Amino acid sequence: MAGSAFFMACAILVLFGFCVEAELVQHTFKVSNMMVRRYCKNKTITVVNGEYPGPTITAHEGDSLAIQVINESPYNISIHWHGIFQRMTPWADGPNYITQCPITPGNSYTYKFNVVGQEGTLWWHAHVSVLRATVYGALIILPRAGVVGYPFPNPHKEETILLGEWWKADVITLQNRALASGSAFNISDAYTINGHLGDLYRCSNKHTHKLEVEQGKSYLLRIINAALNTQFFFKIAGHRLTVVAADASYTSPFSTDTIAIAPGPTIDALLHADSHPSNYYISALTYASSPAIPFDKAASPYASAPPSASPFDNTTTVAVLSYKSSPPSSSPPIMPPLPAFNDTPTAHHFYSNLTALHPNSVPLQIDQRMFVAFGLGLTPCSVNQPLCRGNAISASMNNISFSFPTTVSMLEAHFRKIRGVYTKDFPNRPLVAFDFSNPSVNNQGSFQLTDKGTKVKKLKYNETVEVVLQNTAVLAAENHPLHLHGYNFYVVAQGFGNYNKKEARKNYNLVNPQERNTIAVPVGGWAVIRFRADNPGLWIMHCHLDGHLSLGLAMVFEVGNGPTPSTTVPPPPQDYPTC
Numbered sequence: 001m002a003g004s005a006f007f008m009a010c011a012i013l014v015l016f017g018f019c020v021e022a023e024l025v026q027h028t029f030k031v032s033n034m035m036v037r038r039y040c041k042n043k044t045i046t047v048v049n050g051e052y053p054g055p056t057i058t059a060h061e062g063d064s065l066a067i068q069v070i071n072e073s074p075y076n077i078s079i080h081w082h083g084i085f086q087r088m089t090p091w092a093d094g095p096n097y098i099t100q101c102p103i104t105p106g107n108s109y110t111y112k113f114n115v116v117g118q119e120g121t122l123w124w125h126a127h128v129s130v131l132r133a134t135v136y137g138a139l140i141i142l143p144r145a146g147v148v149g150y151p152f153p154n155p156h157k158e159e160t161i162l163l164g165e166w167w168k169a170d171v172i173t174l175q176n177r178a179l180a181s182g183s184a185f186n187i188s189d190a191y192t193i194n195g196h197l198g199d200l201y202r203c204s205n206k207h208t209h210k211l212e213v214e215q216g217k218s219y220l221l222r223i224i225n226a227a228l229n230t231q232f233f234f235k236i237a238g239h240r241l242t243v244v245a246a247d248a249s250y251t252s253p254f255s256t257d258t259i260a261i262a263p264g265p266t267i268d269a270l271l272h273a274d275s276h277p278s279n280y281y282i283s284a285l286t287y288a289s290s291p292a293i294p295f296d297k298a299a300s301p302y303a304s305a306p307p308s309a310s311p312f313d314n315t316t317t318v319a320v321l322s323y324k325s326s327p328p329s330s331s332p333p334i335m336p337p338l339p340a341f342n343d344t345p346t347a348h349h350f351y352s353n354l355t356a357l358h359p360n361s362v363p364l365q366i367d368q369r370m371f372v373a374f375g376l377g378l379t380p381c382s383v384n385q386p387l388c389r390g391n392a393i394s395a396s397m398n399n400i401s402f403s404f405p406t407t408v409s410m411l412e413a414h415f416r417k418i419r420g421v422y423t424k425d426f427p428n429r430p431l432v433a434f435d436f437s438n439p440s441v442n443n444q445g446s447f448q449l450t451d452k453g454t455k456v457k458k459l460k461y462n463e464t465v466e467v468v469l470q471n472t473a474v475l476a477a478e479n480h481p482l483h484l485h486g487y488n489f490y491v492v493a494q495g496f497g498n499y500n501k502k503e504a505r506k507n508y509n510l511v512n513p514q515e516r517n518t519i520a521v522p523v524g525g526w527a528v529i530r531f532r533a534d535n536p537g538l539w540i541m542h543c544h545l546d547g548h549l550s551l552g553l554a555m556v557f558e559v560g561n562g563p564t565p566s567t568t569v570p571p572p573p574q575d576y577p578t579c
């Protein structure tokens, strides 16, 4: 009786669009190589469904997704749904050799998962080698239909802005070279907005993204940094932006003229078209956090080359914001004043000033405390690096440079209790403490060498975790965006220098800290994150600068099952790719 009453109510409400069932959102992703033209030259890139950037997935909170990925490319592929919790579907998370083996050429895998308890802008990208350079797209989760809308005035329109990088050379070739020589991945030749280089690059003015607005209306910009290795400053001439969400978590409205965004994060911001009708540049250029470090070759026997300010791509990409009412004009669009490349105060102001829209459930009692020092380092060249001389560049967390397994995914090894794939001894703190953020650590060679391993930190279901993330200055102090799979975490504090518990605690935000899936840890500084391990599975936490992930800047949490069937990881799906 109650059931049919509900049905009746629902049937009536449907007429008014109020009672919408969760839907199944289905897509087919064909991954293949394709020719595109940039810089007046043709180049083969790997894409999804012949689109660059790839297709946008739109769902409502509460929906189920089924995305069949068919690999018609010559490369191994896997796709990660960046920021999706994947509760009870860790098999669909995507990172190569962590939760699955790659989908080999000619094969397919259907990623099935629900989007529950999160809404806003996320994205998807390849999580194998450097294919993420062109295999990416937006994943937008709208509020559950008919329930509550946005916690801000409805915008007139929504626009997705995907920031990316462009290399003239083939990225797989560049990666193979970097691996063989033990050197860093090449910097990009250009930046892109929605796949377009923009007016300022040679031979590119027909390749400029355009955004047309109407005077007096407001627009929701869903900004995604899909670059492999570049943090961006993002600005629009003549306009301020109001940030309303980050990483698909609502924030207190934050007004700014500059957005800083690391690779991985997303920012939702409202743009009010309230300026003089004209044409304005939307611009993105790098935030290059790495300052030059003094170096004493004699005192540093391990380093083969002096560390320096990391080289960076010193170019600017633009799109054009134009008012419908603006009179035709022959003068170029208005350029915003741009921050300096190393403007850390501006980046930090943005990164550290966001707060959650509402007070949230940040854990107050902590079961597991970790202190993780991480950054770059060196490791002796290995036999499969024929072009390497002496030491190869490496990266580590608590001195462990993460090695990916090759024969089985870690999640499958966990599920089937296969031994010898990984060990459960990821250290809770560095074995050797040193003056982590002091640039002179470069003159003390033994801090440069890293160890190797495939180690997890084991967590019991529902334990609360606090991780102090301490950036080191080894080789180069740099802002590293650390991304955790399977969870959002609360960023309770961040700062520069070495973490000092007593000082830092005074400034912990335990009321409304920003909730993120990625934290850009300040250059030469630290950040403190907290989360509750209520999502069983194997979850990688890694630097979202792709070049650092491949050097080993990663570790994995192994989170045990809960007490009930609904908190226990089910067996892998039928079509799960094995090695």
Ligand SMILES: *[C@@H]1O[C@H](CO)[C@@H](O)[C@H](O)[C@H]1NC(C)=O
Binding pocket: 035, 036, 037, 042
């Ligand atoms: C370059 O690519 C364009 C399509 O993007 C195509 O029409 C043209 O034939 C290509 N040229 C060469 C030399 O492959």
Ligand SMILES: *[C@@H]1O[C@H](CO)[C@@H](O)[C@H](O)[C@H]1NC(C)=O
Binding pocket: 169, 183, 186
């Ligand atoms: C990539 O970087 C290496 C090392 O800096 C350099 O020798 C090479 O020319 C670069 N390759 C390209 C295509 O830019």
Ligand SMILES: *[C@@H]1O[C@H](CO)[C@@H](O)[C@H](O)[C@H]1NC(C)=O
Binding pocket: 314, 341
């Ligand atoms: C970057 O390029 C701009 C414009 O070409 C130039 O003014 C600036 O000095 C360059 N900066 C660096 C660090 O190379």
Ligand SMILES: *[C@@H]1O[C@H](CO)[C@@H](O)[C@H](O)[C@H]1NC(C)=O
Binding pocket: 345, 348, 349, 350, 352, 353, 354
């Ligand atoms: C905003 O950032 C500045 C540093 O750039 C800091 O001094 C200030 O306390 C921050 N405000 C909030 C509310 O976090």
Ligand SMILES: *[C@@H]1O[C@H](CO)[C@@H](O)[C@H](O)[C@H]1NC(C)=O
Binding pocket: 399, 431, 432, 446, 447, 448, 449, 450, 451
């Ligand atoms: C890291 O491990 C390497 C290799 O075992 C060792 O040489 C180095 O001293 C260690 N560094 C630190 C800071 O623990």
Ligand SMILES: *[C@@H]1O[C@H](CO)[C@@H](O)[C@H](O)[C@H]1NC(C)=O
Binding pocket: 462, 562, 563
């Ligand atoms: C997990 O912890 C929360 C907070 O202490 C508690 O409310 C919940 O019941 C716990 N869940 C389980 C399954 O233990």
Ligand SMILES: *[C@@H]1O[C@H](CO)[C@@H](O)[C@H](O)[C@H]1NC(C)=O
Binding pocket: 076, 101, 102, 104, 406, 578, 579
């Ligand atoms: C592709 O994946 C298969 C299965 O894991 C593996 O055997 C092969 O070596 C991989 N190929 C490359 C180029 O990584």
Ligand SMILES: [Cu+2]
Binding pocket: 479, 480, 481, 543, 544, 545, 548, 553
């Ligand atoms: Cu990094």
